[in-house]
Amino acid sequence: MAENKFKIEDKSRPDGNGLFGWMSRWVKNDSTLEKSFPVRYLPKIVFAVVLGVVYVWNTHYAERTVRKIDKLETEVEDLRADVTTLEADYMYSSKQSEVAKKVKALGLEESKKPPYKIVAEEGEY
Secondary structure (H helix, E strand, O other): OOOOOOOOOOOOOOOOOOHHHHHHHHHOOOOOOOOOOOHHHHHHHHHHHHHHHHHHHHHHHHHHHHHHHHHHHHHHHHHHHHHHHHHHHHHHHOOHHHHHHHHHOOOOOOOOOOOOOOOOOOOOO
């Protein structure tokens, strides 16, 4: 009759050249972590963590952009009000009566005669 023998598990690891092979060597996944830390789920965990980080970053970026937009909208409204005020002041100051008041201090006054048209004959020039 044959004799019963225990199978001895091969504890040697395959040489992983990638990130997870390096992590497996670094963690030294021997008997201490073999049952409590399954390395085969590590890529999925890392993917979920990266997705979480991207999600949080995107949320912060969107909120910061909304705050900037709100700040710029209020600034644009203030500038629009300033422009409207300046345009009204300019239109008022460019009226003929206002111009006459301003140039009176320089000694200039309005002409009392209406303008006339200068007619040049065809052969004159």
